[in-house]
Amino acid sequence: MTRELVAKLRARGAHRGQGQTSISYEPEEMKVLLEEMCSAEGIKLQLHTRVAAAYRERNRLRTIVTESKSGRQAWRAEVFIDTTGDGDLGAQAGCEWEIGQAENCPCQPMSMCALLVVQDALALAHVIHGSGTGHGKNNSATKRAFLKEIRRAGFDPSYGMPTMFPMRDNLVAVMINHEYGIKPFEADRVTEATVRARAEIHGIVHGLRKLGGPWEGVQIAATPEQIGIRDGRRIRGRYVVAKEDLLKGIRHHDGVVRPTFTVDVHALTRADNAKHAYSNAGVKMKPYDIPLRALIARDVDGLMMAGRCISGDFISHASYRVTGNAVAMGEAAGVVSALSVRDGLLPHNLEWERVASALAKVRA
Numbered sequence: 001m002t003r004e005l006v007a008k009l010r011a012r013g014a015h016r017g018q019g020q021t022s023i024s025y026e027p028e029e030m031k032v033l034l035e036e037m038c039s040a041e042g043i044k045l046q047l048h049t050r051v052a053a054a055y056r057e058r059n060r061l062r063t064i065v066t067e068s069k070s071g072r073q074a075w076r077a078e079v080f081i082d083t084t085g086d087g088d089l090g091a092q093a094g095c096e097w098e099i100g101q102a103e104n105c106p107c108q109p110m111s112m113c114a115l116l117v118v119q120d121a122l123a124l125a126h127v128i129h130g131s132g133t134g135h136g137k138n139n140s141a142t143k144r145a146f147l148k149e150i151r152r153a154g155f156d157p158s159y160g161m162p163t164m165f166p167m168r169d170n171l172v173a174v175m176i177n178h179e180y181g182i183k184p185f186e187a188d189r190v191t192e193a194t195v196r197a198r199a200e201i202h203g204i205v206h207g208l209r210k211l212g213g214p215w216e217g218v219q220i221a222a223t224p225e226q227i228g229i230r231d232g233r234r235i236r237g238r239y240v241v242a243k244e245d246l247l248k249g250i251r252h253h254d255g256v257v258r259p260t261f262t263v264d265v266h267a268l269t270r271a272d273n274a275k276h277a278y279s280n281a282g283v284k285m286k287p288y289d290i291p292l293r294a295l296i297a298r299d300v301d302g303l304m305m306a307g308r309c310i311s312g313d314f315i316s317h318a319s320y321r322v323t324g325n326a327v328a329m330g331e332a333a334g335v336v337s338a339l340s341v342r343d344g345l346l347p348h349n350l351e352w353e354r355v356a357s358a359l360a361k362v363r364a
């Protein structure tokens with residue numbers, strides 16, 4: 001699926017970077033591409049809809065309730081997949097879960113990103129963290145140079161390694177903000193963090209514009225409606241991906257994703273940020289397998305997870321939480337759910353050989 005997406009983005013000229021693992025893409029093109037792909041497959045979407053409750057019949061998840069402009073709606077299905085990132089559905093269904101390093105949430109910080117339009121991206125090449133784009137180099141020098149510019153504008157950003165990514169022509173994305181110690185299910189605190197982060201971005205961009213030179217005319221094209229969340233609930237599955245798996249580069253007979261992304265732990269506190277804005281927490285990972293079992297809830301039948309809310313520990317989550325892995329997990333969970341419905345078997349009762357052959361066909 002990742003290969004297909006990258007090829008389609010490339011065909012639209014919306015993809016920057018070589019290969020499959022280190023790319024950037026235009027968010028607006030990705031949105032419309034995903035909608036077109038769903039439409040072509042006859043997938044019915046309902047946007048702006050939140051899972052609000054889950055109901056079990058004994059141990060089996062049977063009904064979920066959502067809220068939207070259509071009011072409260074109940075949905076029955078044979079298998080559900082929790083892709084809420086924060087594990088909202090798993091938690092509502094009564095699954096055990098963990099978050100951050102421990103219960104009181106020393107968590108990875110949240111960050112708001114923003115899209116900017118600059119007058120001449122080439123004039124800012126020294127601060128643009130390239131992805132083989134010809135706009136800059138993939139090293140921390142560009143981040144240090146960007147930090148220097150932000151300080152020259154009179155700001156000390158809450159994220160110590162501010163990054164500017166190339167998107168297309170004079171469209172770039174920036175990540176310059178960290179919000180510490182917030183749980184994603186505390187709506188009031190997520191709201192405060194969102195408002196604070198947006199104010200920080202606006203302040204810094206206005207400050208850069210005042211510098212003139214290559215910054216002249218820099219504009220904010222978009223900020224998201226909600227701050228980005230790194231750490232959410234990790235729903236307990238039939239396998240827990242662990243730090244040791246990364247150290248060993250573990251293989252599983254039912255591996256569905258093989259992450260290659262490093263452990264990426266952003267500073268948990270403002271004090272940490274002053275020393276290391278992010279680090280690999282001393283873990284040198286080797287590519288490892290995520291088994292299907294980590295995508296199947298342990299405590300509730302008929303529930304799968306995909307994306308950053310699957311079953312793992314703090315360190316492994318810091319590696320598998322990124323987009324490419326989430327795509328492959330979603331693909332695997334989708335195939336398994338479809339087989340499960342077709343064969344009338346719960347996901348954990350499917351024969352692995354049948355799953356492997358169906359997944360191989362989809363991935364061929």
Ligand SMILES: Cc1cc2nc3c(=O)[nH]c(=O)nc-3n(C[C@H](O)[C@H](O)[C@H](O)COP(=O)(O)OP(=O)(O)OC[C@H]3O[C@@H](n4cnc5c(N)ncnc54)[C@H](O)[C@@H]3O)c2cc1C
Pocket residue numbers: 049050051052083084085086088089110111112113175228229230306307308309321322323324326
């Ligand atoms: C600031 C930042 C920078 C990042 N940079 C990179 C990067 O450079 N490269 C990379 O690969 N990854 C990066 N990541 C990680 C990556 O974006 C996420 O980890 C990845 O998107 C996880 O995907 P997901 O689908 O599991 O969760 P999410 O992308 O969080 O998606 C969850 C979705 O579920 C919806 N949702 C939540 N709760 C409910 C509910 N109750 N009911 C219905 N819907 C709900 C949300 O609105 C959202 O649309 C970054 C993350 C952040 C925060």
